[in-house]
Amino acid sequence: MMKKLLFIVLGALLVAQPVDAQFFKKLFKKKAKTEKKKKSASKADGIDDEAQVAMADWVTATDNQNNRNAFLNIPLGIKADRFEKLLLEQSFAERKADGKQTAKSYIYEGDVYGSKSVVTLVTTDQTSRVYAVDVEEQQVYPSLQAVQARFQEVKTQLTAVYGQGFVDNQGEAYTIQTRLGTVSLHYERGSLTSSYTIGFTIDDAKAYQMGYGEMDAEDKEYEAAPRGIENGLAQACHHTDLVGLGVKLAQNRQLKTAQTVLRSYDYKIGKVTAKAVPATFVMNDYQASVNLARKKQSITSIAITATDDVAAICKDLQTYGFTSSDQKTWRQGNMTVVVSTDKQGRVVVTLR
Numbered sequence: 001m002m003k004k005l006l007f008i009v010l011g012a013l014l015v016a017q018p019v020d021a022q023f024f025k026k027l028f029k030k031k032a033k034t035e036k037k038k039k040s041a042s043k044a045d046g047i048d049d050e051a052q053v054a055m056a057d058w059v060t061a062t063d064n065q066n067n068r069n070a071f072l073n074i075p076l077g078i079k080a081d082r083f084e085k086l087l088l089e090q091s092f093a094e095r096k097a098d099g100k101q102t103a104k105s106y107i108y109e110g111d112v113y114g115s116k117s118v119v120t121l122v123t124t125d126q127t128s129r130v131y132a133v134d135v136e137e138q139q140v141y142p143s144l145q146a147v148q149a150r151f152q153e154v155k156t157q158l159t160a161v162y163g164q165g166f167v168d169n170q171g172e173a174y175t176i177q178t179r180l181g182t183v184s185l186h187y188e189r190g191s192l193t194s195s196y197t198i199g200f201t202i203d204d205a206k207a208y209q210m211g212y213g214e215m216d217a218e219d220k221e222y223e224a225a226p227r228g229i230e231n232g233l234a235q236a237c238h239h240t241d242l243v244g245l246g247v248k249l250a251q252n253r254q255l256k257t258a259q260t261v262l263r264s265y266d267y268k269i270g271k272v273t274a275k276a277v278p279a280t281f282v283m284n285d286y287q288a289s290v291n292l293a294r295k296k297q298s299i300t301s302i303a304i305t306a307t308d309d310v311a312a313i314c315k316d317l318q319t320y321g322f323t324s325s326d327q328k329t330w331r332q333g334n335m336t337v338v339v340s341t342d343k344q345g346r347v348v349v350t351l352r
Contacts, residue, residue, distance in 0.1 A: 045127045049078040058179050064232030069181030069204040071133040076181065076204035080106055080123045083130045092119065113157045115139055124207070125214040131207035136199035147187045147196035158183055158200065164283050167265040170244040177237035181205045205234035237286060239309045243316040246304055246351045249292070250335055253299040258292055302351040310347055313339055
C-alpha cells in the first residue's frame with residue numbers, strides 16, 4: 001500500500017516539476033546513519049584483505065576476482081576495520097556519534113575532492129565488509145546555480161577517476177557504472193529551505209552482491225538487485241535514464257529548450273532540419289539516439305532509440321507514475337509513452 005501511495009504522489013508531482021531526488025536515494029544511505037543494527041561478530045568468508053586491489057585495469061588483468069572499485073585508492077570489499085585504518089591514514093577523523101549506539105557507525109570527516117565532507121562506510125550485515133561509501137559535502141549551497149556549478153566540478157573529478165557515465169534522475173544525478181562498481185553523484189534541495197547539498201555514493205559490484213545476499217528480505221525489497229558477476233566483473237552498463245530524459249523533453253517542447261535538455265544529458269545534436277532534431281549519445285558499447293519531430297519552433301513528438309533494457313525502462317515508467325495494461329502503452333495524465341523494439345533489437349521509447 002505504501003509503495004502505491006508513493007507512486008501516486010510521485011505521479012502527481014511529475015508533470016509540474018522534476019522528480020525529487022529524495023525519492024531515489026538508496027535506502028542503505030539512510031540506514032547507515034539512522035538505523036544501525038547490532039551485529040554479532042563478523043563471520044569468516046575466505047576473502048584475503050591483503051589480496052584486494054584498487055581498480056586495476058580489468059581489460060588486461062588475467063584475474064579480476066580481487067579487483068575492486070575504490071574510494072581514494074582504498075579498495076572496497078575489505079573489512080570495515082581495515083578500511084577505517086587506511087582512511088585514518090589519509091587524515092580523516094572519526095566522527096563520534098551522539099548518544100548510545102548499538103553498533104559502530106563508521107562515520108568520518110575529511111577532505112574529499114577539495115571540500116570538507118562526511119564519509120560513511122556501508123557494511124555487509126554478517127561479514128562486516130565495506131560494500132559502499134557514502135560522501136556528503138558539509139558545504140550548503142545557497143542556490144541551484146551554485147550547486148550545479150559544484151556538481152560539474154565533482155563530475156569532472158569523478159569521470160577522471162572512474163570513466164564516463166550518464167546523466168540520471170532528470171539531471172539531478174550522474175551515474176558511472178563500470179565493470180567493477182557504480183558511482184552515483186547527486187544534489188538535492190532542502191525540504192524546507194531553498195539551499196542545496198551535494199554528495200556521491202560508490203559501491204563495489206562484488207561486495208554489493210555479498211551485501212545484498214546478507215540483507216533481510218524487507219531490506220532487499222527496497223534495494224536494486226545486484227548485477228550478475230562473471231570472472232570477477234559485473235555486467236556492462238546497459239540502461240540509462242531514458243524515461244527521465246523523455247519526460248523532461250516532453251515538458252520542454254520549444255525547440256531551444258529541448259536542445260538545452262539534450263545538451264544537459266550529454267547528447268550531441270546533429271544537423272537540425274525544418275522537420276527534425278537528431279541527437280546521439282555513446283558510452284562504451286551503449287548507444288542511444290533521439291529524434292524530435294518539429295513544427296516550426298515546437299516539438300510534436302519524441303522518439304528515443306537505444307541499446308537498452310525493456311524491463312528496466314518499464315520499471316522506471318512505473319516509478320515515474322505511469323500505468324499500463326500491456327507493458328507497451330503507458331499513460332500518466334495527458335502524457336502517453338509507447339515502448340517497443342526495432343528490427344535490430346533496440347528499445348524504442350516514443351512520447352506524445
